[in-house]
Amino acid sequence: MDKLQHVIAVMDRLYSPGGCPWDREQTHESLVRYLLEEAHELAEAIEAGDRANMREELGDVLFQVLFHTRIAAEDPDEPFALDDVAGDLATKLVRRHPHVFEAADTPEEAGISSMDVLARWEDLKKTEKARASVLEGIPLAQGALARAQKVVSRATGAGLLPAVLDDGDAVPGGERPASSSGGPADGVDAGDAAVRYGRELLAIVARAEADGVDAEGALRATSRALEARVRHAETGEAASAERH
Helix, strand or coil: CCCHHHHHHHHHHHHHCCCHHHHHCCCCCHHHHHHHHHHHHHHHHHHHCCCHHHHHHHHHHHHHHHHHHHHCCCCCCCCCCCCHHHHHHHHHHHHHHHHHHHHCCCHHHHCHHHHHHHHHHHHHHHHHHHCCCCCCCCCCCCCCHHHHHHHHHHHHCCCCCCHHCCCCCCCCCCCCCCCCCCCECCEEEECCCCHHHHHHHHHHHHHHHCCCHHHHHHHHHHHHHHHHHHHHHHHHHHHHHHCC
């Protein structure tokens, strides 16, 4: 905790008058790009199994949290600080894990599965946030592949997926409406390449979700393997050119 308090003090010094001019110019909006970059760099370190880099990138993500809360503390209308964020988080975690924090009072919570936990988590979120749709809260800025899998996951969990499919969609466990004729959907030519590829990608994402696989993570891993082979081939070509 001493080190955590120290980094909080460092952030406060950077953003306070007389601190770093660049830091003082930043806003929540200007920092979004850095938050996303740091999150992606952390994901890359985790997937690469690079423990040292993972430790560093976790620090960079923490810095973004500290930066945003320090800026928020000076908001003239709705200020909040790191303690407020931490308090809200602790309260939410306890509330959404009754199988852990209320287990002594509710014996039926014993033996609850991870799937039960996820389903309850989504139900609690929907109730807490008064959401009219299971799709509310999925970020529009999220990568297309990851966002598609989240949509499939939410729709499946709500038992809505089969009912919303058309003849162009083929996903695990889904039945296509009998009234569909296989022709154009919503005025779009189903033979169009973009539509066809979109549906094929959606089917792959749905299969990944059904198999418990992170489609975006799987694609990143496969892309990294391809990059390694490309670099190896480039090195081989360069060595061959030097010999000749």
